[in-house]
Amino acid sequence: MKIVHCSDIHFGTEDPAIVRALESRIAEIEPDLIVASGDFTMAGRAREFAGASSLLRRLGEATGSPIVATPGNHDLPVYNLLARFVRPLGRYRRWMGAVSQRAFVDERVAVLSLNSARPWDFSLNWSNGRLSTKQILEADRFFAASADVPFRALVVHHPFHVPEALPGFRRIGRCDEMLDVLARRRVHAVLSGHLHLREVIARDMDIEADRWTVRLVQAGTATSVRERDGSERNSFNLLRVGRPGGLGAETDGVPTVAIEPQVWDGERFVVGDAAAGASG
Ligand SMILES: [Fe+2]
Ligand SMILES: [Fe+2]
Numbered sequence: 009m010k011i012v013h014c015s016d017i018h019f020g021t022e023d024p025a026i027v028r029a030l031e032s033r034i035a036e037i038e039p040d041l042i043v044a045s046g047d048f049t050m051a052g053r054a055r056e057f058a059g060a061s062s063l064l065r066r067l068g069e070a071t072g073s074p075i076v077a078t079p080g081n082h083d084l085p086v087y088n089l090l091a092r093f094v095r096p097l098g099r100y101r102r103w104m105g106a107v108s109q110r111a112f113v114d115e116r117v118a119v120l121s122l123n124s125a126r127p128w129d130f131s132l133n134w135s136n137g138r139l140s141t142k143q144i145l146e147a148d149r150f151f152a153a154s155a156d157v158p159f160r161a162l163v164v165h166h167p168f169h170v171p172e173a174l175p176g177f178r179r180i181g182r183c184d185e186m187l188d189v190l191a192r193r194r195v196h197a198v199l200s201g202h203l204h205l206r207e208v209i210a211r212d213m214d215i216e217a218d219r220w221t222v223r224l225v226q227a228g229t230a231t232s233v234r235e236r237d238g239s240e241r242n243s244f245n246l247l248r249v250g251r252p253g254g255l256g257a258e259t260d261g262v263p264t265v266a267i268e269p270q271v272w273d274g275e276r277f278v279v280g281d282a283a284a285g286a287s288g
Contacts, residue, residue, distance in 0.1 A: 012039040014244035015201025018232035019059040020050030033277040045201040046080025046165030057103035064107040077108035078121035080165035118154035121163035137166030138181025151193035242272035
């Protein structure tokens with residue numbers, strides 16, 4: 009099974025040539041599922057959402073695959089403060105809700121997305137994002153109900169791990185509480201974005217008398233040319249999930265997961281090197 013994980017497309021700062029290349033590479037991959045982990049726009053403007061929504065609709069039509077999406081901090085209105093506090097997800101729901109879904113479950117995969125973007129926060133930097141008690145309980149229920157599905161993943165915009173090279177960022181609020189739930193429910197991966205930096209971390213967790221590994225998978229920015237220092241090229245992730253017990257799979261019922269970065273080389277997206285910090 010193939011899952012495309014893209015993030016931070018940031019319409020408003022997108023490069024049209026990269027958008028076209030993204031579409032043709034994803035069509036070529038023929039994914040079974042597309043996951044988009046937030047920051048579809050720069051400032052939550054209607055014209056930015058229109059562009060992002062149109063891209064997702066075209067991707068869905070070209071591949072026939074379902075799309076699971078979640079908002080990022082840039083998808084809340086920046087300039088309309090009334091909308092920001094009264095209906096922060098109004099535009100997101102109108103534009104992105106029409107072309108994506110919050111969750112997807114079939115006989116092979118169960119994916120739940122949760123909104124971690126907040127219009128304000130008691131912390132100094134609301135853009136770091138957080139999870140609520142209600143969301144942690146929702147994840148617990150969702151993954152308990154889908155325990156028999158071979159591959160299970162949570163999608164959120166904000167990261168569960170921040171590399172030391174990015175001192176201004178912090179992990180998503182209530183990260184450890186959610187990780188405990190994910191390990192206990194034997195969830196395989198967290199798919200996120202926000203840092204514009206691709207990374208895969210294998211987080212080993214203790215559960216009762218056992219251990220469980222949750223992969224923390226970060227996607228870079230797929231199409232935005234607004235880069236921190238220009239050193240990270242545009243990219244997205246392709247997850248190849250092997251069938252438990254099938255050819256090339258582990259024998260204990262855990263599916264194999266290979267994460268293949270797709271990196272912009274100036275003309276097209278090509279298979280790149282493993283992400284920095286990759287360990288699983
Ligand atoms: Fe972003
Ligand atoms: Fe973000």
